[in-house]
Amino acid sequence: MTRRGQAHHEHDAHEGHGMRPLKTLISLDEALAVAMDSVRPVERTESVGILEALHRVVAEDVRAPIDVPLADRAAMDGYAALARDTFRAGKFKPVVLRRIETLYADGVPTKRVGRGTCTEVATGSTMPMGADAVVMVEDTETEGDRVKVHSPVHPGENVSVRGEDIERGSIVVRAGEVLTPAKVGAIAAIGMDRVPVYSRPRVAILTTGDEVVPPGARIRPGQVYDINAHTMASVVRENGGEPALLGRVADRLAALRAAIRKAVRADLVVFSGGSSVGEKDMVLDVLREMGDVLFHGIAVKPGKPTVLGRIDGRVVLGMPGYPTSCLSNCYMLLAPMLRRMARLPAASGRVVEAPLAKRLVSVVGRVEFHTVRLVDGVAVPAYKESGAITSIAHADGYIEIPANVDLIERGERVRVVLF
Amino acid sequence: MTRRGQAHHEHDAHEGHGMRPLKTLISLDEALAVAMDSVRPVERTESVGILEALHRVVAEDVRAPIDVPLADRAAMDGYAALARDTFRAGKFKPVVLRRIETLYADGVPTKRVGRGTCTEVATGSTMPMGADAVVMVEDTETEGDRVKVHSPVHPGENVSVRGEDIERGSIVVRAGEVLTPAKVGAIAAIGMDRVPVYSRPRVAILTTGDEVVPPGARIRPGQVYDINAHTMASVVRENGGEPALLGRVADRLAALRAAIRKAVRADLVVFSGGSSVGEKDMVLDVLREMGDVLFHGIAVKPGKPTVLGRIDGRVVLGMPGYPTSCLSNCYMLLAPMLRRMARLPAASGRVVEAPLAKRLVSVVGRVEFHTVRLVDGVAVPAYKESGAITSIAHADGYIEIPANVDLIERGERVRVVLF
Numbered sequence: 001m002t003r004r005g006q007a008h009h010e011h012d013a014h015e016g017h018g019m020r021p022l023k024t025l026i027s028l029d030e031a032l033a034v035a036m037d038s039v040r041p042v043e044r045t046e047s048v049g050i051l052e053a054l055h056r057v058v059a060e061d062v063r064a065p066i067d068v069p070l071a072d073r074a075a076m077d078g079y080a081a082l083a084r085d086t087f088r089a090g091k092f093k094p095v096v097l098r099r100i101e102t103l104y105a106d107g108v109p110t111k112r113v114g115r116g117t118c119t120e121v122a123t124g125s126t127m128p129m130g131a132d133a134v135v136m137v138e139d140t141e142t143e144g145d146r147v148k149v150h151s152p153v154h155p156g157e158n159v160s161v162r163g164e165d166i167e168r169g170s171i172v173v174r175a176g177e178v179l180t181p182a183k184v185g186a187i188a189a190i191g192m193d194r195v196p197v198y199s200r201p202r203v204a205i206l207t208t209g210d211e212v213v214p215p216g217a218r219i220r221p222g223q224v225y226d227i228n229a230h231t232m233a234s235v236v237r238e239n240g241g242e243p244a245l246l247g248r249v250a251d252r253l254a255a256l257r258a259a260i261r262k263a264v265r266a267d268l269v270v271f272s273g274g275s276s277v278g279e280k281d282m283v284l285d286v287l288r289e290m291g292d293v294l295f296h297g298i299a300v301k302p303g304k305p306t307v308l309g310r311i312d313g314r315v316v317l318g319m320p321g322y323p324t325s326c327l328s329n330c331y332m333l334l335a336p337m338l339r340r341m342a343r344l345p346a347a348s349g350r351v352v353e354a355p356l357a358k359r360l361v362s363v364v365g366r367v368e369f370h371t372v373r374l375v376d377g378v379a380v381p382a383y384k385e386s387g388a389i390t391s392i393a394h395a396d397g398y399i400e401i402p403a404n405v406d407l408i409e410r411g412e413r414v415r416v417v418l419f
Numbered sequence: 420m421t422r423r424g425q426a427h428h429e430h431d432a433h434e435g436h437g438m439r440p441l442k443t444l445i446s447l448d449e450a451l452a453v454a455m456d457s458v459r460p461v462e463r464t465e466s467v468g469i470l471e472a473l474h475r476v477v478a479e480d481v482r483a484p485i486d487v488p489l490a491d492r493a494a495m496d497g498y499a500a501l502a503r504d505t506f507r508a509g510k511f512k513p514v515v516l517r518r519i520e521t522l523y524a525d526g527v528p529t530k531r532v533g534r535g536t537c538t539e540v541a542t543g544s545t546m547p548m549g550a551d552a553v554v555m556v557e558d559t560e561t562e563g564d565r566v567k568v569h570s571p572v573h574p575g576e577n578v579s580v581r582g583e584d585i586e587r588g589s590i591v592v593r594a595g596e597v598l599t600p601a602k603v604g605a606i607a608a609i610g611m612d613r614v615p616v617y618s619r620p621r622v623a624i625l626t627t628g629d630e631v632v633p634p635g636a637r638i639r640p641g642q643v644y645d646i647n648a649h650t651m652a653s654v655v656r657e658n659g660g661e662p663a664l665l666g667r668v669a670d671r672l673a674a675l676r677a678a679i680r681k682a683v684r685a686d687l688v689v690f691s692g693g694s695s696v697g698e699k700d701m702v703l704d705v706l707r708e709m710g711d712v713l714f715h716g717i718a719v720k721p722g723k724p725t726v727l728g729r730i731d732g733r734v735v736l737g738m739p740g741y742p743t744s745c746l747s748n749c750y751m752l753l754a755p756m757l758r759r760m761a762r763l764p765a766a767s768g769r770v771v772e773a774p775l776a777k778r779l780v781s782v783v784g785r786v787e788f789h790t791v792r793l794v795d796g797v798a799v800p801a802y803k804e805s806g807a808i809t810s811i812a813h814a815d816g817y818i819e820i821p822a823n824v825d826l827i828e829r830g831e832r833v834r835v836v837l838f
Contacts, residue, residue, distance in 0.1 A: 193635035216612030234600035
């Protein structure tokens with residue numbers, strides 16, 4: 001890599017801005033810090049069935065209403081007895097006990113085990129009163145109700161003590177924990193079939209641009225299908241949120257105002273398009289008029305014409321209209337914001353190292369993201385143009401070129417974050 | 420680690436087997452190979468809306484019914500013109516063109532651009548007939564309908580050519596690909612609002628054991644809540660399957676036969692409990708009677724008393740009843756089987772390296788899995804007993820001790836696979 005200290009903001013010919021150039025760009029780090037600070041973890045909670053609870057975030061400490069196991073129980077198939085009755089037992093000198101009862105795993109003992117007696121138990125059987133150990137079946141021989149014990153056991157041997165796994169009143173799963181299969185199992189173990197979890201952040205997704213048509217409809221020259229609403233909805237899902245597609249908003253201020261008033265009922269409002277600087281891009285104007293602008297324009301490629309603001313306490317994120325710019329910013333900004341709102345840990349994208357297939361030139365002063373395909377272990381740049389969805393759909397991941405680097409040579413090893 | 424060449428199968432005091440000991444154990448590798456070979460990728464397909472398509476597996480090559488873009492279009496805000504009209508333009512010697520039309524992004528041009536004229540375009544506008552380039556607005560000045568061009572453009576400059584992103588008839592997403600947000604976007608780009616995907620494998624989950632009670636119901640001593648059905652269902656979900664909880668089957672052969680006949684309508688049948696070797700464990704008997712046993716007993720701890728068989732061409736997996744044994748085997752066997760059935764790539768568990776907090780002793784000849792918590796970067800064994808769900812629910816991951824290792828010293832670095 002060639003690093004340069006001096007930053008200069010160069011004109012970006014592929015971000016579709018024109019009449020009102022973005023003058024002051026903030027760095028990607030700064031934009032991310034502002035964006036993360038602008039959102040808060042969602043406080044709403046709901047109760048879900050444990051079969052639907054996987055990967056949800058627990059909203060309050062879950063305490064055990066019972067001991068697990070509920071009572072002392074046999075940890076082995078064998079004979080429940082008094083340990084001291086077996087102390088003198090040996091391989092060739094068995095102690096003989098009298099079997100007074102036989103229990104299966106779900107059996108409830110009815111007889112007290114006293115000196116010289118035992119109860120046959122299966123793994124999981126409740127221990128009979130009096131008995132304090134289980135002799136494994138392998139260490140016994142039976143003749144009718146006479147049980148020969150060939151090996152001594154100590155008190156407590158082969159017995160699971162009441163509450164050994166989970167003690168009544170103890171915390172089984174803590175508030176804020178993400179439910180794994182094992183934690184779902186722990187909730188089942190204490191008999192709960194529902195669990196309180198934080199609600200997923202609701203994200204209203206709006207599309208601006210009179211030329212944008214929803215997939216499934218007919219299209220004519222001059223129109224394009226709405227890619228961004230669907231990539232954004234997918235990213236929202238992937239990061240613990242619930243997308244609500246509110247459709248296309250006409251490129252008129254009144255329509256935009258009305259749409260925003262409706263959308264701010266969600267936890268986060270995301271626009272695609274309309275944050276560039278053409279004559280008809282009005283998200284910025286509406287943000288200025290109805291709320292505050294937190295930043296407008298990021299020193300990143302792709303993804304520069306991005307705006308963040310707040311209306312009525314709700315965060316509004318205006319994404320670039322170009323599909324790759326929009327999706328790149330989804331990964332850089334929207335995903336971390338969502339994970340904070342959803343109380344999920346930061347995403348740990350899988351990363352592989354690979355040599356770069358060809359030299360990449362970057363502009364100092366801005367972070368650049370380049371999509372790559374992995375071909376025989378080599379990172380091949382997949383970028384076509386920022387409008388091209390295929391430059392990201394046909395890529396395996398992306399590399400990030402820091403703001404102070406202007407060149408990565410062919411063959412240099414790069415870190416590829418996989419999609 | 421201390422490695423031992425000689426393998427011997429020791430009696431495992433914590434796997435709850437008694438009357439009919441497991442004589443011949445197969446290795447975990449062998450069990451996994453047999454299990455993977457026993458299942459086939461699901462062939463059923465279905466059509467899903469693209470908003471529900473994230474992470475689904477595409478069932479047939481998706482070809483573009485249109486070019487994207489649909490027609491040549493402006494890649495910048497500016498003026499569509501004939502490139503050769505601009506060749507002589509300079510910063511202080513502008514070429515003057517006459518604007519004959521103004522288009523917004525969705526506008527359809529009605530006038531042909533000829534020599535000396537231009538059409539004002541926005542990014543995305545369809546190129547007017549005659550024009551072959553776009554002069555960026557930054558390089559122009561206007562006075563009424565007179566446009567001064569200060570910089571030459573070459574033919575094709577700032578124009579996105581029809582089909583440049585996606586050519587009509589080309590494959591946008593291939594059969595077998597897992598849908599990422601970008602691939603969902605590519606499908607939206609060609610106007611499709613549905614996509615053919617492979618159906619998720621259906622997994623029938625059955626619980627054996629008369630002592631097992633579903634969460635939400637009342638419990639008495641001698642009974643336990645059904646943990647395994649819920650951990651298994653969660654693992655099934657996590658690996659692209661669709662669980663169907665068929666409930667508890669009474670510990671009688673007739674009931675088991677009837678349940679299996681119903682369950683084999685699913686793509687895979689999984690039992691918990693009933694594969695141990697106690698008197699009342701009958702899954703093995705039913706498998707022998709109704710189908711084939713592929714293996715019974717794996718040299719692994721926990722998870723030894725596991726059975727795999729086939730009835731009417733359907734694979735039946737019998738899991739141990741102990742929650743940790745069952746869940747451990749879910750990760751080792753069930754998850755890879757499911758991913759093959761669901762056509763998902765092998766799971767890439769996140770792995771961290773950490774020093775071990777205390778010496779662990781293992782039995783040569785079997786693989787051992789030990790759950791650990793990560794405390795200040797150190798791997799602390801979390802194992803309580805194989806019955807204890809908390810030894811896995813409160814763990815962060817697990818380590819694997821190979822069959823030829825009998826000891827890992829305190830402080831040795833181990834690979835922790837995170838849950």
